[in-house]
Amino acid sequence: MAKLGFIEWLALGRVIASGSLIRTDDGARECVRFESELARWAGVDHALAVSSGTAGLVCALQACGIGPGDEVLVPAYTWMGSAGAVLLAGAVPVLVEVDETLTIDPEDMRAKITPHTRAVMPVHMINRPCDMDSILTIARTHGLRVIEDACQAIGVRYRGQLCGTMGDVGVFSFNSYKNMTSGEGGAVLTRDPQIMERMTNAHDLGISYRGQTLGNSPVFLGANYRISELQGAILRVQLRKLPKTLRRMRRRTEIIAKALRAAGHPLTPANDPAAPLSVALTFETEEEAKAFSQRPGARRLFDNSKHVYTEWRPILDRRMAHPRVDPWAWAEIAPDRVIDDCPRTLDLLRRTCAVNLKMRAPEPVAKVLARQLAT
Numbered sequence: 001m002a003k004l005g006f007i008e009w010l011a012l013g014r015v016i017a018s019g020s021l022i023r024t025d026d027g028a029r030e031c032v033r034f035e036s037e038l039a040r041w042a043g044v045d046h047a048l049a050v051s052s053g054t055a056g057l058v059c060a061l062q063a064c065g066i067g068p069g070d071e072v073l074v075p076a077y078t079w080m081g082s083a084g085a086v087l088l089a090g091a092v093p094v095l096v097e098v099d100e101t102l103t104i105d106p107e108d109m110r111a112k113i114t115p116h117t118r119a120v121m122p123v124h125m126i127n128r129p130c131d132m133d134s135i136l137t138i139a140r141t142h143g144l145r146v147i148e149d150a151c152q153a154i155g156v157r158y159r160g161q162l163c164g165t166m167g168d169v170g171v172f173s174f175n176s177y178k179n180m181t182s183g184e185g186g187a188v189l190t191r192d193p194q195i196m197e198r199m200t201n202a203h204d205l206g207i208s209y210r211g212q213t214l215g216n217s218p219v220f221l222g223a224n225y226r227i228s229e230l231q232g233a234i235l236r237v238q239l240r241k242l243p244k245t246l247r248r249m250r251r252r253t254e255i256i257a258k259a260l261r262a263a264g265h266p267l268t269p270a271n272d273p274a275a276p277l278s279v280a281l282t283f284e285t286e287e288e289a290k291a292f293s294q295r296p297g298a299r300r301l302f303d304n305s306k307h308v309y310t311e312w313r314p315i316l317d318r319r320m321a322h323p324r325v326d327p328w329a330w331a332e333i334a335p336d337r338v339i340d341d342c343p344r345t346l347d348l349l350r351r352t353c354a355v356n357l358k359m360r361a362p363e364p365v366a367k368v369l370a371r372q373l374a375t
């Protein structure tokens with residue numbers, strides 16, 4: 001979705017000319033500067049660049065001490081990586097229905113809490129925020145960590161607050177489909193210095209190019225989820241462009257929503273009506289949604305492959321890389337309750353279409369396309 005161009009090309013040239021592509025802790029270098037710029041932009045104390053959104057989620061879970069035996073509440077409508085990261089951390093994802101806003105249903109979330117629930121992962125899907133007030137209240141009452149999966153929603157706000165800055169940790173993805181991109185990549189944000197230290201450890205083997213410490217604790221074994229200076233350089237440019245990208249997205253959202261509303265189409269409700277940077281329509285019937293999805297630029301959410309839990313093959317089949325790595329066996333919850341049916345989510349996804357914002361088109365063209373789509 002984000003545009004790449006000459007400035008990114010120049011930034012890459014600068015890194016190549018430096019002769020050193022690997023990240024270090026030197027404050028003059030691209031990754032470190034990107035992290036402080038991202039933290040400043042988001043108004044949080046700490047940001048860490050990682051190799052993907054999935055890697056960021058794994059680091060966040062490990063940093064929060066979540067592992068075997070633990071349950072993490074995950075919405076049934078999200079990219080498979082959200083639930084997959086929980087399993088990679090050794091815990092189990094417990095599925096929660098989404099409500100008509102397409103984000104995790106706080107009431108079903110409350111109903112799925114058990115003595116083993118340690119965290120909730122609200123996912124701000126398709127640039128639409130979750131009901132964070134309710135989620136944070138429930139999480140506080142039950143002592144749950146909140147790991148916000150804001151992979152699809154960098155720059156989106158919920159009642160004025162940026163997605164990714166309201167929970168214990170926020171996670172972004174910078175893969176090619178996101179609001180800003182370095183092809184692949186991600187970042188984690190937190191205000192908690194201890195969580196930050198543990199995420200830093202988790203993303204860099206625990207030995208590090210980064211001179212990290214864990215206070216008085218010895219470092220633990222992490223993976224290598226570092227990004228390179230090349231990605232750091234691109235991301236610095238992309239972050240500078242982000243406000244403009246978001247303005248364009250907002251304008252396109254308004255244009256398309258206005259045309260669809262005028263034609264009497266049923267727009268999907270949002271937790272903060274001013275927030276969404278996407279357009280979705282929830283119809284009365286599956287047939288209406290199927291018919292609308294045939295229009296150019298429209299797609300039905302149910303047809304969106306691994307964003308629907310019924311398509312998460314390895315998870316449904318309980319298949320990890322090795323049979324003895326089996327988070328389901330380490331958990332108290334019965335395996336068939338982990339991927340419990342979420343019929344309400346499936347029904348909503350069958351009846352809901354999202355619309356392409358036509359970001360490349362100039363505004364007058366976008367207006368014409370919006371009217372064509374609506375009629």
Ligand SMILES: Cc1ncc(COP(=O)(O)O)c(C=O)c1O
Nearest residue numbers: 052053054079081082151173175
């Ligand atoms: C909601 C959500 N969570 C997690 C991820 C994982 O991000 P990545 O592809 O960077 O690993 C994605 C990526 O598409 C996503 O959309």
